[in-house]
Amino acid sequence: MSIRKGRSVTISDVAEAAGVSRAAVSKVIRDAYGVSPGMRARVQSAIEQLGYRPSVAARALRGSSYRLGLEVPHVNARFMTQIMTGAKQAVSGTPYQVILAPADGPEYSTLESLADGLVDGIIAVSPLVDPAWLEDLAGRIPVVMLGRHDTPSGYDTVIGDDRTGTRAIMRHLFDLGHRRIAHLTEPEPVTAPGTGTPHAIRLQVYRECMAEAGLGDLVQVARRHDDSEPARQAAAELVARHDRPTAIVAGHDDIALDALAAVAAAGLRDRVAVVGYDNTDLAEHPLIDLTSVDQQGVEMGAEAATMLLERLQGRIEPRHYVATTHLHVRGSSVRPTSDRAETGGRDQLE
Amino acid sequence: MSIRKGRSVTISDVAEAAGVSRAAVSKVIRDAYGVSPGMRARVQSAIEQLGYRPSVAARALRGSSYRLGLEVPHVNARFMTQIMTGAKQAVSGTPYQVILAPADGPEYSTLESLADGLVDGIIAVSPLVDPAWLEDLAGRIPVVMLGRHDTPSGYDTVIGDDRTGTRAIMRHLFDLGHRRIAHLTEPEPVTAPGTGTPHAIRLQVYRECMAEAGLGDLVQVARRHDDSEPARQAAAELVARHDRPTAIVAGHDDIALDALAAVAAAGLRDRVAVVGYDNTDLAEHPLIDLTSVDQQGVEMGAEAATMLLERLQGRIEPRHYVATTHLHVRGSSVRPTSDRAETGGRDQLE
Numbered sequence: 001m002s003i004r005k006g007r008s009v010t011i012s013d014v015a016e017a018a019g020v021s022r023a024a025v026s027k028v029i030r031d032a033y034g035v036s037p038g039m040r041a042r043v044q045s046a047i048e049q050l051g052y053r054p055s056v057a058a059r060a061l062r063g064s065s066y067r068l069g070l071e072v073p074h075v076n077a078r079f080m081t082q083i084m085t086g087a088k089q090a091v092s093g094t095p096y097q098v099i100l101a102p103a104d105g106p107e108y109s110t111l112e113s114l115a116d117g118l119v120d121g122i123i124a125v126s127p128l129v130d131p132a133w134l135e136d137l138a139g140r141i142p143v144v145m146l147g148r149h150d151t152p153s154g155y156d157t158v159i160g161d162d163r164t165g166t167r168a169i170m171r172h173l174f175d176l177g178h179r180r181i182a183h184l185t186e187p188e189p190v191t192a193p194g195t196g197t198p199h200a201i202r203l204q205v206y207r208e209c210m211a212e213a214g215l216g217d218l219v220q221v222a223r224r225h226d227d228s229e230p231a232r233q234a235a236a237e238l239v240a241r242h243d244r245p246t247a248i249v250a251g252h253d254d255i256a257l258d259a260l261a262a263v264a265a266a267g268l269r270d271r272v273a274v275v276g277y278d279n280t281d282l283a284e285h286p287l288i289d290l291t292s293v294d295q296q297g298v299e300m301g302a303e304a305a306t307m308l309l310e311r312l313q314g315r316i317e318p319r320h321y322v323a324t325t326h327l328h329v330r331g332s333s334v335r336p337t338s339d340r341a342e343t344g345g346r347d348q349l350e
Numbered sequence: 351m352s353i354r355k356g357r358s359v360t361i362s363d364v365a366e367a368a369g370v371s372r373a374a375v376s377k378v379i380r381d382a383y384g385v386s387p388g389m390r391a392r393v394q395s396a397i398e399q400l401g402y403r404p405s406v407a408a409r410a411l412r413g414s415s416y417r418l419g420l421e422v423p424h425v426n427a428r429f430m431t432q433i434m435t436g437a438k439q440a441v442s443g444t445p446y447q448v449i450l451a452p453a454d455g456p457e458y459s460t461l462e463s464l465a466d467g468l469v470d471g472i473i474a475v476s477p478l479v480d481p482a483w484l485e486d487l488a489g490r491i492p493v494v495m496l497g498r499h500d501t502p503s504g505y506d507t508v509i510g511d512d513r514t515g516t517r518a519i520m521r522h523l524f525d526l527g528h529r530r531i532a533h534l535t536e537p538e539p540v541t542a543p544g545t546g547t548p549h550a551i552r553l554q555v556y557r558e559c560m561a562e563a564g565l566g567d568l569v570q571v572a573r574r575h576d577d578s579e580p581a582r583q584a585a586a587e588l589v590a591r592h593d594r595p596t597a598i599v600a601g602h603d604d605i606a607l608d609a610l611a612a613v614a615a616a617g618l619r620d621r622v623a624v625v626g627y628d629n630t631d632l633a634e635h636p637l638i639d640l641t642s643v644d645q646q647g648v649e650m651g652a653e654a655a656t657m658l659l660e661r662l663q664g665r666i667e668p669r670h671y672v673a674t675t676h677l678h679v680r681g682s683s684v685r686p687t688s689d690r691a692e693t694g695g696r697d698q699l700e
């Protein structure tokens with residue numbers, strides 16, 4: 001076994017040397033419950049042999065920066081305003097500040113940069129960061145993963161109830177008489193099954209609801225090509241199809257705004273319903289008037305920041321918080337026009 | 351003279367002790383041109399006597415963080431997305447990252463926190479930070495002030511051409527036949543004469559244009575009560591007046607969105623023109639369709655970040671950059687309705 005010193009030794013090296021999981025190493029370091037004496041001895045032996053020095057200790061030595069960092073995938077994601085607002089509310093009255101680091105590219109280097117003495121705790125939003133890598137990071141600095149449906153042992157999570165939120169949308173659209181309902185969402189990697197991203201869950205629940213309603217063959221999934229680009233072209237293609245949907249369920253409000261733009265440009269605002277997710281501040285603007293799911297983003301941001309403060313004050317057991325959702329019905333929830341609603345498009349396929 | 355040691359001695363103390371301006375001290379520290387040998391000797395003597403240690407040197411000793419910081423007044427200002435996008439473009443391909451620090455309160459502590467080892471250079475946006483304080487800060491770390499019409503010697507500035515942009519708006523509205531034109535802007539402190547903020551300039555030019563057109567007695571200035579709150583109520587009060595304006599010139603697009611909401615809620619979208627400033631991404635949304643001035647925010651952000659990189663590579667002469675403006679005319683530029691345009695409201699006063 002090669003013996004490496006200092007920062008280049010990671011929690012993964014220790015886990016490998018001890019023959020245990022990274023989570024187990026993390027538990028030993030954190031002195032958490034549920035660690036057998038034998039496992040503790042093996043891990044401590046590996047830590048000594050490798051010269052592993054958790055940076056949590058290093059941080060304690062050099063003192064606090066009194067900053068929390070919010071890492072977001074893109075600078076222009078509107079929902080992040082809610083998260084940031086909540087995080088700032090939570091630290092109000094404490095010596096802590098919150099800074100925002102948009103990845104817009106390699107989120108690993110952004111997170112590393114935050115962890116490298118910049119902040120005392122990290123709220124991570126980029127949906128595709130490897131959970132094992134995050135467990136490593138969480139061995140050095142408190143981490144909350146926001147949005148992703150993980151159940152990690154080394155870090156906390158804050159999610160919205162994406163299942164309930166999406167089911168509420170689908171029920172609402174079925175009640176209005178919609179059957180040909182499309183889902184406009186993020187590129188494949190962000191919605192891949194098993195990733196646990198909000199968009200993977202929303203897509204899955206959309207498919208389930210369509211199948212349960214006997215509309216499985218009317219499923220239409222469209223995507224924007226890149227999650228930093230507008231979805232307007234994808235939406236325009238969707239509404240130009242001969243089997244045009246009567247309703248578009250957008251992955252979130254930014255995509256819904258693009259869908260509304262495409263629908264308006266095609267002169268179909270009274271014929272195609274659009275529903276968003278996140279209830280961002282524009283949804284209730286009278287010119288936008290977008291039905292959307294409120295997943296309490298301000299509360300989510302406040303909860304995430306509070307979790308970091310708790311960890312900085314000594315909490316070691318992981319916490320997993322689920323925010324409730326509420327569907328706000330607005331003018332974009334048009335009914336299907338009678339010719340399409342009744343034939344439903346489906347008859348054309350049969 | 352009290353002798354203080356270390357960080358508590360500021361550039362202002364040195365200037366006072368040497369009997370010169372802060373800018374002169376800054377020049378000596380930076381080894382800039384235009385410093386007489388006598389002045390240099392006086393300043394160096396004061397530096398030694400007070401034990402002043404410019405943190406620029408401290409920064410060089412502890413190495414680079416490879417981060418630039420963007421300090422903004424509020425987390426929800428849409429124009430900042432352009433600035434951040436440009437700044438990130440400018441550092442693309444360099445080892446630098448850009449982080450965002452929303453003040454949402456005391457901007458001095460936010461700027462201090464950024465300067466305190468967090469970043470290597472700062473783009474400051476909060477409009478009311480004391481220029482002398484900024485000169486001090488710029489003695490420790492490169493600073494670009496974004497938006498404010500200063501001509502400091504110790505830091506760089508990037509501004510839009512607020513005069514030309516505002517004149518273009520007013521000419522456009524006069525050409526459409528508007529005479530009763532209101533200005534909806536930020537609270538008093540942000541528009542006070544002499545502050546050099548974009549909003550002070552835009553208000554001043556609005557008044558000038560009205561006066562030049564012989565419409566000085568039709569000037570109406572409305573404000574939102576707090577620059578972190580929506581302007582919708584102020585806009586609603588404006589359009590509910592008996593001498594309702596036929597056009598609203600908003601200080602920027604966020605305020606314009608609120609004005610559009612109030613106008614739409616009052617059923618006046620075809621009767622009251624609304625013009626914004628910044629040409630944020632929503633302006634061209636077909637449901638918003640807002641006439642707005644593009645002041646090249648992405649270019650401004652890129653220029654500001656480039657200036658910081660130049661300073662980090664040794665530039666010491668201040669640079670002051672002015673971005674050009676372009677008015678985008680869209681559907682919110684309705685003409686005054688004939689009954690109001692021709693009587694102009696003014697006749698009612700006479």
